[in-house]
Amino acid sequence: MSTKMFADTKPSSTKMFSTAKNDPLSNPKSNPKQKTQQEPQKKSQTSLNSFFQSVQKKPQEPEKDIAECILIMGDVHIPNRIDSIPNEVKKILEDNKSKFTRIICTGNFGNIETYNYFKNLLSKEYELNFNCVKNDFQETLLNFPETITIKSNEYKIGIINGYQIVPWGDLSTLSSYSKKLECDILISGFTHIKGVYHFEGKYFINPGTITGAFSSLSNNPMPSFMILITVNDSASLFLYELNVNTKAFDVSKIELNKS
Numbered sequence: 459m460s461t462k463m464f465a466d467t468k469p470s471s472t473k474m475f476s477t478a479k480n481d482p483l484s485n486p487k488s489n490p491k492q493k494t495q496q497e498p499q500k501k502s503q504t505s506l507n508s509f510f511q512s513v514q515k516k517p518q519e520p521e522k523d524i525a526e527c528i529l530i531m532g533d534v535h536i537p538n539r540i541d542s543i544p545n546e547v548k549k550i551l552e553d554n555k556s557k558f559t560r561i562i563c564t565g566n567f568g569n570i571e572t573y574n575y576f577k578n579l580l581s582k583e584y585e586l587n588f589n590c591v592k593n594d595f596q597e598t599l600l601n602f603p604e605t606i607t608i609k610s611n612e613y614k615i616g617i618i619n620g621y622q623i624v625p626w627g628d629l630s631t632l633s634s635y636s637k638k639l640e641c642d643i644l645i646s647g648f649t650h651i652k653g654v655y656h657f658e659g660k661y662f663i664n665p666g667t668i669t670g671a672f673s674s675l676s677n678n679p680m681p682s683f684m685i686l687i688t689v690n691d692s693a694s695l696f697l698y699e700l701n702v703n704t705k706a707f708d709v710s711k712i713e714l715n716k717s
Contacts, residue, residue, distance in 0.1 A: 483554045483685070483698075524689070526610050527557050529579070531683040532564030532619075532647035533667035536572045540671040543575075544681050546700055547668060550707070555579040560610070564647025564665065565593030565602065565619040573600060594621035594648070607639050612691040612716060616641035620648030620664070626675065627664070629657045636660045642716060643693075649675050652682045654695065654712055661714055663695070670702065691716050 529551070536542060561580055567573040567590075577588050592602040606617040616639035623631045627649045636644040643661045650673035652666030666682035673679070681700040686693060693714040698707050 528686040531668040535671035536568040560587035563590040611688040620646035
């Protein structure tokens with residue numbers, strides 16, 4: 459039974475992999491970390507618009523070969539744990555919101571106003587592609603499902619909040635949920651600690667907290683979110699973490715290979 463860790467999350471006994479650095483949102487404040495093991499692939503086009511142009515389907519290709527750009531976020535907790543979304547996060551989201559075709563949220567908005575803010579990042583064309591699950595306590599009048607499964611190109615994605623997982627963030631329990639939902643990728647939150655694992659042939663993604671709200675597992679987490687781009691049977695995951703001291707984003711890229 460092998461476990462590969464691609465980002466800084468527990469348990470510490472798993473192996474951490476280096477990630478290629480790139481910023482598909484072309485944020486001028488982006489400041490990727492120095493790579494530790496291997497050079498990322500060089501790309502002359504870095505914006506999402508350029509990315510979409512590079513994967514436009516050819517006339518003979520089937521209709522499903524269309525890029526989908528998914529914002530993955532969660533653990534917002536406004537105003538009970540933090541006052542607001544960091545301005546740097548708001549700016550990068552609002553500058554690029556026309557590129558999002560779907561938003562996945564692991565829950566814990568805090569209030570209806572915050573929910574509406576994130577929902578309005580999607581254009582009218584994609585307004586039904588806002589996927590959020592129930593969290594550990596009912597904080598708004600909205601009624602979210604306990605779990606959601608969606609299809610993005612060739613990937614089946616399961617979504618849960620993560621409060622159901624005991625111990626919190628436990629990969630074996632998460633793996634049981636992924637089998638129950640029959641998904642290739644399981645997205646969960648609750649811990650406020652970002653991480654990407656490959657375990658028992660499946661991917662497990664935790665986007666962390668998009669506001670930097672504290673939790674019982676992390677008193678001072680950095681604000682983070684992720685962008686997942688799927689095209690047919692390929693997927694690229696971009697991890698964004700805001701350094702609250704420098705106000706710059708550290709951006710890492712991971713290729714997800716469908717088993």
